[in-house]
Each structure stands twice: as C-alpha cells, then as structure tokens.
Amino acid sequence: METVKLIIDNKEVEVPKGTTIQKAAKLLGIDIPTLCYMDLHDLNIENKPGGCRICVAEVKGRRNLAPTCSTRCEEGMVVSTHTVRVLNARRTVMEFILSDHPKDCLVCPKSGNCELQSMAHRLGIREIPGQEYAAMSTYRKDFSPSIIRDLDKCIMCRRCETMCNTVQTVGALSAVNRGFMAAVAPAFEQNLEFSTCTYCGQCVAVCPTGALTEINHVPSVLRALVDPTKTVVVQTAPAVRAALGEEFGYEPGTLVTGKMVAALRALGFKYVFDTDFAADLTIIEEGTELLDRLTRHLKGDKTARLPILTSCCPGWVNFFEEYFPDLKDVPSTSKSPQQMFGAIAKTYFADILGINRKDMVVVSIMPCLAKKYECQRPEFSVDNNPDVDFSISTRELAAFIKQANIDLKTLKDEEFDAPLGESSGAGVIFGTTGGVIEAAVRTAYEVHTGKKLERVDFTELRGLEGVRSATIDFNGLPINIGIAHGLGNARKLLDDVRSGKSQFHAIEVMACPGGCIGGGGQPLHHGNSEIIKERAAALYREDRQKPLRKSHDNPFIKKLYEEFLGKPNGEKAHHLLHTHYFDKKKKIMIKQ
C-alpha cells in the first residue's frame, strides 16, 4: 500500500495514502474535535459533510484552515492542530454555533449527553458575544408517536439526514431551506407523522444535540405504578440488558440482566417478565409458518409465497407498508415479540391473575423507538385497551432508575418472574442482527428434520456485514437464508423479491444497523461502532450461558400451548399472535 509521511504537531506519522488528517492525528494520540463528522466504521456508515468546521487545523502553505475530517494527508504535509490561529477560529466558530442554539441546557433532554454541550465545555467557551441582538433560527416543535423534533437545536451536522437517506433509504428527512434557516426536516416541514418516517429512531441515535429525542413515556408509567387499581407488568427486550449498563458507567458489552430485573422490581413493577419469552413464542409461530409455506411451496402450491420475511421489527414493518405494499403478504404474519407478549399477558396471564385486562398495564422496555408507535397501532388493542400500554426506551429506563434513587451498581442480581420470564438462548439473540433467523433455524431444523441439532451456533449467520447470506442444510434440503440490517440493505433484498430474482427461502430484516443492539432507543454510541460490537458479543455470551438454547425447548412455552393456545398457528394462536399489514403508500387522489 502506498503511504505518505507527514508531521502533525511536530510528530511524524506515516499513513496509507488517502487517510484524512484527523485519522492520522488519532494515531499520534491527537484527538481533533468535531461536531458533524461520524464514522461507524464497522457498519460502513460515514457522515462527512465538512459542515461544522470545528475540526480545522493549520496546514503549512495553505491559505485557509483545513477541515481535518476531509482533508487527505499528503507527503511532507506539516499540520498544526492547536496554534493560536486554530484555537481562535475553533472558538469563534463554536461561538457562532452556540449563538444560534437555545441556552436551555439545564432542562434539555440531552443535557449531560450532548455533544454540543461537551464541546462548549472542552473548548472553554465562557460567553457568547452579541447575544442581545442575535437572531435565532426558530422552528415549530414536532411531536410524533415516537420522536420529538426540536429544530431550534439543530446544528446542521446532517447525521440524521445521512441515516434517514443513505443508510435507511427512508427519505423522510432532507435538508430544507437555505442559509440561516436551513435545517433538516420532513417534506413541507410537516410533522414526522405525515412523512414516510418508519420511527426506526436512527436519527435520534446519532443526533449530537437535543434536536431529535424520543417521546418520554416515563411519566405515564409512573402514574400507572402508583395507581392501586392497576397491576403493572413489565417486559424487557433482549438488547436492553446488553446496553443499560453503559448508562451507569459499565463498560460497553456488560450484561446487567440481574441488576436490571432488580431495578425494575425496585421501581414497583409487580411482575418483571422477559420479552425473550415472547421471542421464543415468536419462533414457534414464525418457524411453523415458514415450514408450512416451505412444504406447500415444495409441493408446488403457488399461493405459498417465499421467501418468508421476519416481522418482529416494527421499523421494518413500517418500511414495507410504506415502500413495498405490493409485497405485504410476503412477511410472516407473526406479531413482534413485544405484541405477542402483550396479547398473552392481557389474556393468559390476566386469566391466571383473575383480573380484567383493563386493570393490567403492560410496559415494555425496548431498545427501540418504533415500538412506541407499534404499541399504539389500533389493531393491537381490544376495546381501545392496548395490549401493550407503554413502551419506554433503554435510555428512558436508565433515567427512570436514576430518578428513583436506585444505584444500579449496588443492586444484587435478581431473576425474572414466572411464567412469562423464562426464555431460551434463542430468544436472547433476537437482539442482534442474524439472531432471529438463527433462533428460527434452531427450531425449524429440529421440527422439520425430527433430528436433534448437533451444532447450535450458526456462526455463518452472524456478523455486521450489511447483507449476508448462508445456506443451511436441512438434512439434504438446502435452505437459503438472507439477512439484512439497516433498511437500505433490506431494500436491496426486497427489490430482488419484487423482481422475482430472490433465491432465498427466508430473510431476516432488522431496521437498525446492528439489529436491536443498535436501536434508536439505546444509550448513545456517539459514533463509536465498537460499542455495538460489544453489545452483540454480550448477547451471544448470554445465549451460550443459557441452559436451554432452542425456543421449542422452553418449558413455559410448551405449557402455554398446552394450557391455552393449542397448536402453533392454530386458531387461537392465529387470533392472538398474528396480524396483517396495510398499504400505507401515499395515494394520489383524483379530484372529480
């Protein structure tokens, strides 16, 4: 590889040709600050508009300062990253940015976790001159079912736009207007609700400021907890336990399952259950559906459409309802684990407790913002009583725990409650890309072949590549599996399905890059994709530690079918655990 040598802050460094100054500096331990640049290297995501101009440095012989995020190293370059000129420029530009930013840090939802705030601190900004007459660019606030947009706080880093367009290909957000009033917004600056937004929350996950945050459902949960007439049940998604610890100072990848359960109990939840249980249930239903379609397909039944697509990710469901309504009979009809849990909790478990579903409140802790919208879908309620009442994100849970004076670190590990708290390792790995399909394969293989799996770990289905494929031998029957995470990658596979080119029997799709561990409701990764890798590793670790690794081995699942549901995909199961999809593409109506 061709390399170049250059000097940064009097230190020599040799880097491959094409390396940016910023990356070269990092090798020397020089951390050049930036606000807009973001590199999620392992996920192949880069945001490099060169817009914040915080990362500038002096390059000898150059007329103006160079943005180090996008200036390539050249042989013999001499770079200084902290001369008086650079520091003055960086501070002045920061003052510019702050001069058009609300000063309500104390009450901002991003306070303490805001990259702009940290930058102001780091650069030692002590005053913002000219505030008396400085105009601010102000916009209407927008509250959608999942996401709050407060564009007054937008600094035009364009990360959300990159996520929404380049990565997710959702195209709900675009830079709009120009100059001082430029911002990132949906078409016609309407509410997100009326856009093509899937609520995947990736925009929120990367927003450096308080411009994009989630709708806070903690107050509603709190009200339910103190209501003596309500039995409050909580379910926690698999990806939450692998990330919650980060909010309390644990290293990324630390599993805090037991402490999380203890904290939830301490918060007053009557029953602390595991969404993993519902994940196991999902596998039974989805796996049965897959095998059914597969068998029919093999017999030549043209109505059995393949590939089957997973349907446990609500962002993904929103996406295909918007962009692929013509394929809405292709995905599995199985509800997501969150909704399966709610449906079972408010029927089966309410029966066990002998209470009316109206007196039960189901709360879910999710790594996801689309779940907030999903639980509000009208088809997931009975007589206006939703199966899942509130969905709060990992971040909200962390804040809730802190507000309740609970020191997570000192809590003793506790166990989930029965019966909806028991799960297999297959349910755990739902939280990472490839996990759902691996879980499904574990079950489908054994059900289809009648043989016991010798090897439970399908490592060929794991990894962070955007689109992956593998062929699993079902005792002589090769099953082609496709995996996509990130909606842009999903679109590629879906385009093939639409055109009939797809060779897959089953496809797993997760809306968020990395799967749920990289969800829009997770603790912020601040552009460090290592964190996402660590979380995935943690889930696979928990899977390995579980005594049961396959969903159909979960004794409580078996019991559920025996006592309540009957057969997988049976009539009752169909009624409670399956759903249907809608065509949500915008229609152009002809005026008569």
Place this chain on the structure above:
Amino acid sequence: MSSIKIELRKEDVDFIKGVCDSFKNDPQELINVLHTCQEHFGYLPAEVQEVISDNLNVPVAKVYGVVTFYSFFTMTPKGQHPISICLGTACYVRGAEKVLEEFKKELGLQVGQVTTDGKFSLSSLRCVGACGLAPVVMVGEKTYGRVAPDDVRNILKEYE
C-alpha cells in the same frame, strides 16, 4: 406514516406525469421538471411536488429540499401582476431600496406576499441585468427603468 391523501385534478396529474416522462423520469432532471411545472402552474404547491416525487422516485422531502433551496421556485402563487424590484448592486447604489419601501407602503405588503385581491405580489430579485436603467422594477413582463419612489403610485395606477 404517510397516510394523507392528496387531491389533484386528473389533467394536472397527467400533465406532471407527462413532464416527468418527457425527462425520462430521471431523478437528475428534477430541477428541469420543477421549472416546467412551475411555468405551467405558476407555483409549486405540495400536491405537485408529491406527484413529481412519485414519478421520479425521489423522496418528497428531497423534492421539497430542492424547492426551498432555490429562490426561483415558489410554493405560493404569484399575484396577477407580480412586481419585482431589482436589488442588484447597481440598482441598490442608485436607491432601489427606497423604491421597494415605497411599494411596500403603497401595497401594504411585505416581500413575498400577495394582496388580498390577488392582484399584486411583491418580490425582490438580484440583478435583471438592466443595470443601465437602474433602479429597475418589473411588473409582469414589463420593465420600468430609472424608477424613483415618486413613480411608484403611477406605475400601480396603470394596473388598476
């Protein structure tokens, strides 16, 4: 979710489709499509942008992003007699701002607004290239040169 239904007349939808077709539904031709549609409709209402988005397969947010980027595109209809005051440098140094003020006063409008009867709309633009005639005012297609604030009332009278 984008579940709003938009309504347009069939001939309008057909017109837009025709325009997009004539540019081979190439997303790169978005600006040319917008030009043609604005020429036809006089402005680019949201509905028109939706149909363009649909035909060119460009997210409507991006279409809107483009429309709001370029000052030539507008989402509000112009008045029957659109009045544009050139604020190019040559006109500026010869007092165009005072002329603009006079129009604002006479019409009770701000730049970008239309009179309630839809008769006049007021806009400023940068250099129509008739610098020799500065300050220049355009009403529709007609150009008025060397306009002084005192002339404003007379110009408006022509259109009453």
Place this chain on the structure above:
Amino acid sequence: MKMIKSPEELKKLKAEATERLYGKEKIRVRVHMGTSGLASGAKEIYDFIRLELEKRNIDADVIGTGDLGYSFAEPTIEVKRPGGNPVVFGNVDKLKADEIIEKYIKSGEYVDGILPVNYRSIN
C-alpha cells in the same frame, strides 16, 4: 438540412453566407436587442423601423442582435449606409427613429445621439 460535412464545406458556406448577408450594398440597420436593450424598448424600435422602412419604400435589412454594451444609452441601433461606416445611435425612441430614417437613412444627414465606436475589435 444543411449538413456541413467537411472543413472545405464550412469555408464554402462562410463565403456564401458573407455574400448573401453582406455582399449587396444596401442600408442595414442593427437593433441591439439583448435583455438590457429590450428592457429599454428595443423591440418597439425594431418593429417601428421595419414597418416604417417598408411604408416609406426603403430597401433595407433590419437585424436584431445582442447588446453592444452601451447600457447607458439604450436602446441603441446601428445604421450602415452603402459605402459608409456604420453609425450607432443611442437613446432611440420612436421620434428619434423617425428622425434617423428621415435624415440619416434617407440623406446621410447626421442627427444627435451618435455613439462613436469607442473600442477596437479583432473583427
């Protein structure tokens, strides 16, 4: 279709065009009709001159061109009489155009508003 298929044909066409457009000595009027000229009323002057020359039975070519650059004196027109040098007149309104036709075009008598050529050109 007048496809030019070789450099020789281009040269030939150049000669033909020059002959056709400039070969015959006659009165030639150029009205400068760029945006700036048109904004000052050059189109009206163009129409007026065409019509009036016809009415007054004067054989002439009237050509619309781009602007000459004399923004301060627009509209401007250029008149070339057979054998004479082209003369540019500025601030031409209908009254002036009438005067130019009557005096300069008909009898070569100059009128006010002449703009001498103030430049050199490589042409």
Place this chain on the structure above:
Amino acid sequence: MPREKMQIMVCGGTNCSGTHGDSVIDNLKLEIEANALENDIRVLRTGCFGLCNLGPIVKIMPGETIYTKVTPDDAKEIVSEHIMKGRKVERLLYRDPSSKKPETTESELSSHKKQLRIVLRNCGIIDPENIEDAIAHDGYQALSKVLTEMQPLDVIKVIKDSGQRGRGGAGFPTGLKWEIAYKNMADQKYVVCNADEGDPGAFMDRSVLEGDPHSVLEAMAICGYSIGASEGLIYVRAEYPLAVHRLKIAIGQAREYGLLGKNILGTEFNFDISLRYGAGAFVCGEETALIHSMEGLRGEPTIKPPFPAESGYLGKPTNVNNVETFAGIPAIILKGAKWYSSIGTEKSKGTKVFALAGKINNVGLIEVPMGITLREIIYEIGGGIRHGKKFKAVQTGGPSGGCLTEKHLDIPIDFDNLIAAGSMMGSGGMIVMDEDNCMVSVAKYFLGFTVEESCGKCAPCRIGNKRLHELLGQISEGKAKPEDLERLRNMSQVIKDTALCGLGQTSPNPVLSTLDNFMDEYVAHVHDQKCPAGECKSLMRYIINKDNCIGCTACARACPVNAISGERKEVHFIDQSICIKCGTCKEKCKFDAIFIE
C-alpha cells in the same frame, strides 16, 4: 442623394464630465452663426469616442478628420480654417510621438482606444439567431482547424501558452484545467459551461450568450475534443430567458448544420450540448455546487478534492469553465497563443469584460486588456462619476470582492494585483461609488446578499455571516461599542479561514476591505454616532433651521408621525424620538429650513 452636408461632431456633452465638450460646442455654434453658416453646418454632440486622454474630440464629416484636445478657444480656427477654407488645422491633429506623423482619421487613431473586443467581438454585430451570420464572422473556423490540424494535446498547449486564466473569478489557468481533465481517464467525460452568472451587477455572460452564443458552443466543442468528452452541458440561469431562448436556437442550428452531433465536419469527433437550468442560487457558481445542481440536488458545495476534473458530473471527469472563458477560445485558436499572450500583463493575459455600473456616467459593458488602470476605466471609458460627484470607491468581484479606492486608481488591473489590493477580479462586476455612499452600508448590503445566498451547509457561513450582518446593522444604527470593531474583524477573519467553499471564504471581503480602507467611517459610526455619507437613516437627524423657518406649518401637516410641533408663524421643532426620518418635511419645506445633520 444630395451632397453630404458638413457636420461637426463633438464628444462628451451631458454624459462626459472629464472634458469641456459643452463649451467647445457652444463656441463652435457661435462661430458658425457669426459666419452665417448655420444652415449649412450642423454641430452635433456625440457619445464617447473612447479617446478620452485625447479629448475633447472634434470630428468633421465628411472626411472624418479628428481633432484632439480641442479647447473652446480652438473653435474659431476650426471654423475659419477647416470649414471655410477646407484646410486642416495641423496643430490639433494627433501626432504619434515616435513617428511625428499626424493621424487624421478615427481609424488611424483607433489604437489609442482603451477597449479591445475579443470576447465581445460579435456582440451587437451578428444576428445571434442566424448561424450563417456567425459563420460569416469566422464562426466554427477554430473548431474546424482544431479537428483537422491539431491533436488534443496541441490544443491544450495553445491554450496553456496563451496564458488565459479562467474568467469565472479565481483565475485558474484554463489550459492547465483542460490538461488535468485530459489526463483523467474515463469512459465518459463532460464539458460544462458555467453560465450561472449570479454576481449582482454583472451581466457579461448574459450579453455573450444573447449576442454570440455560437462562440460558446464552438469553444465547448473544442474543449470536448481536447479533453476527450462527447457531452457538454450549459448550466444557465433560468432568470435569463432570452439567453436560454437564443442558446436553444443556436444549439438547434448547430445540430442542423452538423456542427454539433456525430462526426462533426466529417471527422470521428462527436459532441453534443444540452442545457441545464439554474434556479436562483448564487452558490451554484461554485463548481461542485453547480455539479450537484445539475444532478437534481440542492446546490451545496462539497469539499475539494476531489476536484471536478477527477470526479465531477455523475462522478466523471468534468471540465467547468465560464462563458467568458469559452467565448475567448476560438479567437485564441485562430490568432494563436503568441498573439493572445501579447495582450495583458505578465501573469494575466488577454482582455477582461467588465460590467460598469453604479454612480458612473457610461454604465455598460466594456472589454479591456488586462493591466489597464481603474482611472482609465472610470474616467476614460466610463465618462467619470455621475453629476460630477467625488469618486469614493469601486467594488470589484461583487460580494466576494472588496473595494478599491483613490489610492488604487493607478494600479494595473489583473488577477494578482486585485487580490493584493484586497479585492478580486470575480466575474467582472464593477460598481462605482461616490461620496454619497456609506461604506458601512455597502458592506452591510453585500453581507445581506451573502446571508440570503448562503447555502447553510457550514457553520461559519450560515451563522457567522448572519452575525456579521447583524453587527454591521448595529454599527449603522450607532449602537455598536468600540470593541465591536475588533470583533467584526476577528469574525471576518475566522469566516474567511474556515468556511467550506469559495462563497463563504470570500464573503467577509467587503467587510475587511472597507475596514482597511474606510476605518474612519466605521469609527464615525461607532464613536460619534454619525454617518459621514449621510446614508445611514438612523443616524440622520432632520433639524429645523431657526433662521429660515417662518412657521408656515407645511412640514408639521405633512409629517406622518406628528413629530413636528410649533405654533403658526413661529419656529417649528422636530422631536427626534418620534421622527422616522422619512424626509417628507424636507420635501415640503419651501424655505430650505430643514436640513439633515
């Protein structure tokens, strides 16, 4: 045809302030009347001959005799000798200093004319809607020469040797640009003509497109041949409907004549041109922004490298030049690099078209050799300052440039000297300002333009320029603090240092250059709350002169905000706290009793 009457033409008149043309005319008329010749001899006032250093000029027809530096006293001799006796007045003829030979006709004197038309050679001459008129004027001869006699590298060498630099603003050598695009291999390359002339007060590109579109088409084809491109695009402002119309006609005719399309002039070379429209974004003059705009996107600039020559339109090597650059190319090919490089200064060759505007008499387009001085442009071509006012400054380079003052009047204008003087060539707008223009307001005007035209991508331009504009507003309202001037300079410097594209980086130039050249005006606004030019409204005070006021009440009745009080027949008084400085009172006063302080 009747025998031509004798006619005397005198330059100047109403427009010209530099000479005493008026008195010359008066005296000539007196002499003619004194000799009772008024029926046979006419005295006419003409526009500028472009020979102002020899002016006033008197031209006598027939014969085209030119007298130079004529004084009013010379009238008598001209009439008695030349008119009555047909003898030329030898001493008034111009004599070439070296040959001492008298030059008597205008054409003999033409080498003294300051303007030289290369780019504008056909503007106003040919019928732009008739390709044969263009062909009759050497149109497409350069293309023919290139295609049959030259290899691509030969063409690039000619352009390089000519020393032509891009007329779009930054002055990058054209030949070098072509060479880079030539060297970048690709299956498809593009030639783009930047016709998005957005600089307020500049209209040279439009004039070329409207007056001589074929030169541009021809040059683009030459460029295509040189760099290996078969497609050309013209990015033209939609606000130029006439230019678009004539371009469409020209392209159509060129195709019809086989001068665009396949196998041009029977060679292997294919080249065609299509139009893309701008939609009102100044920033699209920047190459990368222009390319994004052509791709149907927001015209936001991106960081260079990669340069368009590596990765431009659709990611392919793209050569972008502006209209004026292209329009000069055919002449360079036909007349040679040596000829072109003999014009201009050492580092800036050829001619430059300027759009003269503002407080100058002869507003319009001029084309002058590089190296001419501002003084020559303003006083010898532009006819001086309007209404005989005092020259204050010239803004060149539009919102990206700076102002040049009295002290810069004699520096030879070229790319480098303008930059050294704190301004830039830009696209060639030249706005002349007189004593009535407040330089703080001028800076504020340009910043207002930049704020409106900023794309909003980078923080220094999006927010920084807004803050600069606001602070200039504070200054012009007399509300700024002394330390704000230092802050103004620092903000300007940082924006220049950190902004993403050329628009942002140059946007503070009007501030920096006025700070450098007119610090006293800033100080007056900040320290004394006074606007020396009397332009800043909020610093103006309308005051009633007690001696002149007779108490007619006209002003008080006219005041729209009732700021004027006073009894009938008594001195009136203006309440400054109510006054909105509309000036109505001053207009109404018949006794000159109201003055502005």
